[in-house]
Amino acid sequence: xxxxxxxxxxxxxxxxxxxxxxxxxxxxxxxxxxxxxxxxxxxxxxxxxxxxxxxxxxxxxxxxxxxxxxxxxxxxxxxxxxxxxxxxxxxxxxxxxxxxxxxxxxxxxxxxxxxxxxxxxxxxxxxxxxxxxxxxxxxxxxxxxxxxxxxxxxxxxxxxxxxxxxxxxxxxxxxxxxxxxxxxxxxxxxxxxxxxxxxxxxxxxxxxxxxxxxxxxxxxxxxxxxxxxxxxxxxxxxxxxxxxxxxxxxxxxxxxxxxxxxxxxxxxxxxxxxxxxxxxxxxxxxxxxxxxxxxxxxxxxxxxxxxxxxxxxxxxxxxxxxxxxxxxxxxxxx
Amino acid sequence: xxxxxxxxxxxxxxxxxxxxxxxxxxxxxxxxxxxxxxxxxxxxxxxxxxxxxxxxxxxxxxxxxxxxxxxxxxxxxxxxxxxxxxxxxxxxxxxxxxxxxxxxxxxxxxxxxxxxxxxxxxxxxxxxxxxxxxxxxxxxxxxxxxxxxxxxxxxxxxxxxxxxxxxxxxxxxxxxxxxxxxxxxxxxxxxxxxxxxxxxxxxxxxxxxxxxxxxxxxxxxxxxxxxxxxxxxxxxxxxxxxxxxxxxxxxxxxxxxxxxxxxxxxxxxxxxxxxxxxxxxxxxxxxxxxxxxxxxxxxxxxxxxxxxxxxxxxxxxxxxxxxxxxxxxxxxxx
Numbered sequence: 142x143x144x145x146x147x148x149x150x151x152x153x154x155x156x157x158x159x160x161x162x163x164x165x166x167x168x169x170x171x172x173x174x175x176x177x178x179x180x181x182x183x184x185x186x187x188x189x190x191x192x193x194x195x196x197x198x199x200x201x202x203x204x205x206x207x208x209x210x211x212x213x214x215x216x217x218x219x220x221x222x223x224x225x226x227x228x229x230x231x232x233x234x235x236x237x238x239x240x241x242x243x244x245x246x247x248x249x250x251x252x253x254x255x256x257x258x259x260x261x262x263x264x265x266x267x268x269x270x271x272x273x274x275x276x277x278x279x280x281x282x283x284x285x286x287x288x289x290x291x292x293x294x295x296x297x298x299x300x301x302x303x304x305x306x307x308x309x310x311x312x313x314x315x316x317x318x319x320x321x322x323x324x325x326x327x328x329x330x331x332x333x334x335x336x337x338x339x340x341x342x343x344x345x346x347x348x349x350x351x352x353x354x355x356x357x358x359x360x361x362x363x364x365x366x367x368x369x370x371x372x373x374x375x376x377x378x379x380x381x382x383x384x385x386x387x388x389x390x391x392x393x394x395x396x397x398x399x400x401x402x403x404x405x406x407x408x409x410x411x412x413x414x415x416x417x418x419x420x421x422x423x424x425x426x427x428x429x430x431x432x433x434x435x436x437x438x439x440x441x442x443x444x445x446x447x448x449x450x451x452x453x454x455x456x457x458x459x460x461x462x463x464x465x466x467x468x469x470x471x472x473x474x475x
Numbered sequence: 476x477x478x479x480x481x482x483x484x485x486x487x488x489x490x491x492x493x494x495x496x497x498x499x500x501x502x503x504x505x506x507x508x509x510x511x512x513x514x515x516x517x518x519x520x521x522x523x524x525x526x527x528x529x530x531x532x533x534x535x536x537x538x539x540x541x542x543x544x545x546x547x548x549x550x551x552x553x554x555x556x557x558x559x560x561x562x563x564x565x566x567x568x569x570x571x572x573x574x575x576x577x578x579x580x581x582x583x584x585x586x587x588x589x590x591x592x593x594x595x596x597x598x599x600x601x602x603x604x605x606x607x608x609x610x611x612x613x614x615x616x617x618x619x620x621x622x623x624x625x626x627x628x629x630x631x632x633x634x635x636x637x638x639x640x641x642x643x644x645x646x647x648x649x650x651x652x653x654x655x656x657x658x659x660x661x662x663x664x665x666x667x668x669x670x671x672x673x674x675x676x677x678x679x680x681x682x683x684x685x686x687x688x689x690x691x692x693x694x695x696x697x698x699x700x701x702x703x704x705x706x707x708x709x710x711x712x713x714x715x716x717x718x719x720x721x722x723x724x725x726x727x728x729x730x731x732x733x734x735x736x737x738x739x740x741x742x743x744x745x746x747x748x749x750x751x752x753x754x755x756x757x758x759x760x761x762x763x764x765x766x767x768x769x770x771x772x773x774x775x776x777x778x779x780x781x782x783x784x785x786x787x788x789x790x791x792x793x794x795x796x797x798x799x800x801x802x803x804x805x806x807x808x809x
Contacts, residue, residue, distance in 0.1 A: 224564060230673040266604065329585075
């Protein structure tokens with residue numbers, strides 16, 4: 142257990158201009174009106190119109206930088222922490238740097254990817270570099286376009302995902318303040334590596350070598366075995382969370398808010414009960430955002446801060462699963 | 476400047492079974508026999524036959540783990556540091572974990588991507604987590620399949636690239652030993668973001684939305700403006716390297732070996748001269764490997780260690796450019 146004296150200095154978010162209501166999803170999926178809201182728990186999500194991952198990321202970043210009270214030039218490192226990419230080459234962080242007008246700045250920019258947990262992994266990892274004095278103000282951006290990879294034949298995942306971006310600025314905690322990362326843990330169980338995936342588009346199934354047929358098209362789309370993932374999560378999550386409590390020395394009573402990855406409402410609710418987390422400490426934004434891949438957790442963090450669900454001094458846990466299959470937990474004093 | 480007391484405990488590499496000689500490339504590019512060797516400086520490179528990025532990565536990892544004198548179960552974190560990916564979801568580190576038979580281990584696994592500099596960025600970044608006591612033995616794997624993304628209409632890049640993988644195990648330096656990372660620096664200038672790229676395949680130009688025509692096919696392939704990259708590198712590299720010498724307090728006289736990213740022989744040679752680095756301190760493997768994207772630097776490091784060009788106590792610099800456009804330098808005592 143190693144505490145890092147870092148502080149979330151600012152947060153930002155961006156949602157695409159196009160809000161998509163669940164009636165529209167019901168219609169597209171040929172479901173009865175109300176199906177999506179009832180079964181997935183999502184009323185509204187956003188799909189890009191003309192936005193790119195880097196333009197959304199830059200909007201969120203600008204708000205986070207302003208909220209932190211710094212200038213763009215004060216950023217010492219840019220991390221893109223997303224499960225989706227804008228282009229295979231270069232990394233998306235570089236494209237975000239360009240969108241921010243920092244193309245001559247030299248600010249080091251690279252990507253960290255653990256799919257839906259990318260933000261948690263980046264926050265966790267970069268905190269050591271801030272603590273170690275390498276970087277002063279780290280900008281972490283999660284910007285996701287899920288809508289282009291939706292398989293509309295798979296109603297449960299199609300109804301769940303949305304696009305958007307969120308960003309934080311992470312810096313060293315000023316003297317006489319108490320903000321810190323208290324504890325963090327990640328575990329990967331690749332026996333679940335193919336339970337949620339996009340099979341095609343990388344070196345195993347390159348887009349330039351496969352003509353687009355009905356069959357190959359599906360290889361480029363997201364697929365998940367929701368039931369198996371849920372079963373696996375239910376099996377390994379309690380041990381994981383118990384380890385967090387045990388190793389951190391904290392309990393749920395010390396926590397002001399749990400910010401989970403935003404999966405479907407029903408599966409989140411089952412996991413919450415399974416982990417014995419009181420309803421009033423469990424923060425969900427899935428109803429109005431859907432699952433935004435890695436942008437889910439920082440967007441929920443943004444909302445929790447703006448809605449004053451968490452204040453300086455409160456202890457918060459970020460908690461989630463991701464394709465891989467990975468588990469992540471990060472305890473911090475805001 | 477912050478020294479990290481970390482040690483490269485072991486190295487490994489894997490080359491695909493299929494060696495491709497430059498005569499074959501000459502023929503495919505409809506060039507006179509000898510063109511590739513003369514103009515690009517590559518005699519041999521390897522292309523995958525039935526290998527995947529994760530299978531190659533696992534082979535290299537096993538050798539590195541053995542060389543480090545540890546067991547697979549002793550790995551505390553797996554980083555895939557590649558510029559190409561096996562699948563868009565999940566991250567390649569998770570697929571490597573599975574190939575290593577560690578699918579039930581829980582070992583945290585994620586990707587770090589700064590294109591050709593991914594290995595240097597991962598080594599640099601994770602050294603802080605080893606130093607901070609978070610992870611004991613970090614496995615960093617760069618596994619690249621460049622061959623599937625080659626645009627055979629672009630002779631200079633087509634003749635340059637090769638596939639392969641390399642891995643290192645990074646751990647804390649034992650007491651009374653001196654291995655350390657002395658200094659590291661990264662800079663990104665996204666004004667060069669589109670000088671080398673794969674435009675299509677991500678959210679901006681998704682493979683599922685574009686039928687494969689001669690025109691769209693090229694969007695999924697690698698393109699680079701070699702002349703502009705070289706001009707940009709020649710302009711910004713000397714300042715970058717001078718900053719490294721100035722901030723680290725070292726000079727080229729303190730260095731046993733420079734391990735550069737493996738670009739074409741002629742551009743490497745021009746950069747070497749421009750940086751005033753003596754020929755005998757400049758280590759190139761491009762002749763027998765080609766440019767292996769992020770696997771280039773760790774493969775060269777592997778060869779330098781195996782050929783005893785560097786021994787414990789020697790000071791080495793890893794130095795390169797990558798799409799982004801980024802510059803990276805890392806000084807370490809082996």
